[in-house]
Amino acid sequence: MGRAEARKAQQQRGARRAPSGRAKGAEGGGGSGKRTGIRRFFTWKKILSAFFGMILLMMAAAVVLYFSVNEPTDPNKQATLQSNTYRWSDGSIMANTGKMNREIVSLDKIPQDVRTAFIAIENKSFYQDRGIDLMGVARGLFNTVRGKGTAGGSTITQQYVKNYYLTQDQSATRKLRELVISLKVDQRMEKDDILAGYLNTNFYGRNAYGIQAAAQAFYGVDAGQLTLEQGAYLASVIQAPSQYDLATAGPNGTRLVNIRFNAVLDNMVEMGKLDPEKRKGMTLPPPIKPKPRPGMDGQKGYLVQAANDELNKQHIEDAEIAAGGWNITLNVDKDKQSALEKAVHDELESKLDRKDTKNRPQDQSVQAGATSVDPKTGAVVAMYGGVGLEEKSESNALRTDYQPGSTFKPIVLASGLENGSNTQDGKPITPNALYDGTSKRPVVGSKIPFNPQNQDNRNFGTPMMSVQEATNYSVNSVYAQMIVDVKPQNVKKTALALGMKDREGWPEDKPAMALGTMSANTLEMAGVYATLDNHGKKVTPTIVKKAEHKDREFAPQQGVGSQAVSRKTADTVTKVLQGVVEDEGGSGNKVRSSAYEAGGKTGTTESNVAAWFTGYTPELVTVVAMFGEDPTTHNQVTLTGTAGLGRAGGSSFPASIWRAYTLAALKGVDTGKFQLTEAEMGAVQTPSRSASPTPSTSPSSSPPAATTSPTTSPTPPTTSPTPTKTGTSPTTSTSPSPTNTKTGGPKPPDPPILSENDGR
Numbered sequence: 041m042g043r044a045e046a047r048k049a050q051q052q053r054g055a056r057r058a059p060s061g062r063a064k065g066a067e068g069g070g071g072s073g074k075r076t077g078i079r080r081f082f083t084w085k086k087i088l089s090a091f092f093g094m095i096l097l098m099m100a101a102a103v104v105l106y107f108s109v110n111e112p113t114d115p116n117k118q119a120t121l122q123s124n125t126y127r128w129s130d131g132s133i134m135a136n137t138g139k140m141n142r143e144i145v146s147l148d149k150i151p152q153d154v155r156t157a158f159i160a161i162e163n164k165s166f167y168q169d170r171g172i173d174l175m176g177v178a179r180g181l182f183n184t185v186r187g188k189g190t191a192g193g194s195t196i197t198q199q200y201v202k203n204y205y206l207t208q209d210q211s212a213t214r215k216l217r218e219l220v221i222s223l224k225v226d227q228r229m230e231k232d233d234i235l236a237g238y239l240n241t242n243f244y245g246r247n248a249y250g251i252q253a254a255a256q257a258f259y260g261v262d263a264g265q266l267t268l269e270q271g272a273y274l275a276s277v278i279q280a281p282s283q284y285d286l287a288t289a290g291p292n293g294t295r296l297v298n299i300r301f302n303a304v305l306d307n308m309v310e311m312g313k314l315d316p317e318k319r320k321g322m323t324l325p326p327p328i329k330p331k332p333r334p335g336m337d338g339q340k341g342y343l344v345q346a347a348n349d350e351l352n353k354q355h356i357e358d359a360e361i362a363a364g365g366w367n368i369t370l371n372v373d374k375d376k377q378s379a380l381e382k383a384v385h386d387e388l389e390s391k392l393d394r395k396d397t398k399n400r401p402q403d404q405s406v407q408a409g410a411t412s413v414d415p416k417t418g419a420v421v422a423m424y425g426g427v428g429l430e431e432k433s434e435s436n437a438l439r440t441d442y443q444p445g446s447t448f449k450p451i452v453l454a455s456g457l458e459n460g461s462n463t464q465d466g467k468p469i470t471p472n473a474l475y476d477g478t479s480k481r482p483v484v485g486s487k488i489p490f491n492p493q494n495q496d497n498r499n500f501g502t503p504m505m506s507v508q509e510a511t512n513y514s515v516n517s518v519y520a521q522m523i524v525d526v527k528p529q530n531v532k533k534t535a536l537a538l539g540m541k542d543r544e545g546w547p548e549d550k551p552a553m554a555l556g557t558m559s560a561n562t563l564e565m566a567g568v569y570a571t572l573d574n575h576g577k578k579v580t581p582t583i584v585k586k587a588e589h590k591d592r593e594f595a596p597q598q599g600v601g602s603q604a605v606s607r608k609t610a611d612t613v614t615k616v617l618q619g620v621v622e623d624e625g626g627s628g629n630k631v632r633s634s635a636y637e638a639g640g641k642t643g644t645t646e647s648n649v650a651a652w653f654t655g656y657t658p659e660l661v662t663v664v665a666m667f668g669e670d671p672t673t674h675n676q677v678t679l680t681g682t683a684g685l686g687r688a689g690g691s692s693f694p695a696s697i698w699r700a701y702t703l704a705a706l707k708g709v710d711t712g713k714f715q716l717t718e719a720e721m722g723a724v725q726t727p728s729r730s731a732s733p734t735p736s737t738s739p740s741s742s743p744p745a746a747t748t749s750p751t752t753s754p755t756p757p758t759t760s761p762t763p764t765k766t767g768t769s770p771t772t773s774t775s776p777s778p779t780n781t782k783t784g785g786p787k788p789p790d791p792p793i794l795s796e797n798d799g800r
Contacts, residue, residue, distance in 0.1 A: 141247045157308065160313070162199070245284075276304060387693060410665065411423050454538070459526060490550070538578075540564055637714055
């Protein structure tokens, strides 16, 4: 092989060994191999350099932060004695909450298993960590930045630092200071001393700061006498003191505190601090009834309770309130409050004999609650919570474990008007629309069968009657059909817009919802009716006029908002509710007076366990409710037999209280008239169908079934309800033709009958 051939062979071998990219580059004339575009900036070397640079920068910032934040030498001012002042709307003092309830005890005075209970639920690594939980802190900071509070991850050391040195402020700055100070405190103090400080500074509810005060408040014993189960409950309650206090907790609070209580014990088993067999027999021990603090006598304690509840909803926690330093002015008018208390006493309490358990057993179970609101501002001007905190620790005005009954019916009508709904005949639902008033009449158009009984099993109409009449006499069969026509989901939407709350168990798809089978309280029902009174503008009842604290800003809740329903809807419903009061046979006729114009609605729940009267004048909206509650078991029981009488419906004691209070509250006031400029009663309708399902036979002991419109109803044949001096009186069409509410075919079997939820 010659030299030329050898060089050629060598070049070929070199070409085969060359990288493919370089060869391609050579072919394209660009074989330099240099990186182009964004790849020049994001190399692995540069990414790693930036990452480690960021780590070093964060470490440097942490060092600077550590040395720039000094450990406080004195406790924060909220850890010292302060009190809260509550004032009437005119600025005069109503109550002082008194000194902070705290007694410091040493760790050796607290049983070992009780200490372990707190560690088990709050910080299982307490004796091993350095005072902080980095993952927990990161989670808490992330939640704070997102505006979701500081939930998650605080160690016992951090909580002690927050309680003793800092404040309950939820800012990221406070969280960072807490982190640094916790590291320093952990280095300086023994773990047992930190634990003792933590147990002595926690807020447990019932104005109890520290475990000694909590042991006395919840179980009437010293801290050293607490059992493990009692300690586990106290370790559970600190997460949400007002919500988890079993003496006042609602169903959800009871459920949550039981979950947390069981978690305490399960964690102790996991830690090897509790025998699994012993754990199986442990149950949550109920606390004793709370005792009212000095100055919290009468209704004052309930008013303070309601004010604190509203502050909670404005994101001011119980611990912040109980720490003191607040000057809180309520919207409650001293004179109206006195008038409401007197009305309850005169019209109810004076007629009960709570001591005669043998002859008047029902009187022991009677509870009353009421809320009165200015519809133009939303201000709660008076509230009645019960016989007093010592006897009844939960305010009856705020309780949500009872149903509102037929006071819900106007919301069904409002929804029908607002949504332009039609009857089964295709005619618009208006106050003059016609419905079948036969008792136990099966509803048409619902997948869920329902045939409610009217009060006393009474039939109304021939069988047709107007919506106005059906509202006056609180006819269940009419409103059960109406909610099917409007659709329950639409009615729920309207109810929430008006101010009701979407609580667990709302019967959204059932026609029984028309009879008020969800839960409610007097405060929110006052808001619903105040919204109607205020021509459809949303009214949110508010009891706090202003709250001042030098370390905390507070913006009062706005009482009046935007339009919840149209003015036409609101004015029309108000006009209908005037008929309930003005009609001689109307369920609300008992409150009629020449001193004011009024509209209202009665409500009596299934088995007569609750009775309501909700009424309003242009100046004042007031809801009065009675509840039957067994004083021992706290189960719901009937009100029938109250004061030695028969059935206690909404038109009995509640209506009497409402009238007495309203007359006193408006005394000397130049009362006005409803300005119902957009009320629309609708055209008078004529029945167009044949016979309805066979009507029930009324019991011989009840009033005879009506074969025409009730005799108390006025009789002009062609006009809409005619205004009277202070309201409207309904009229009906003279056409006697009955209607068929079925579409043909055999009569369906009667579904189970729900006990009447009338309002008379």
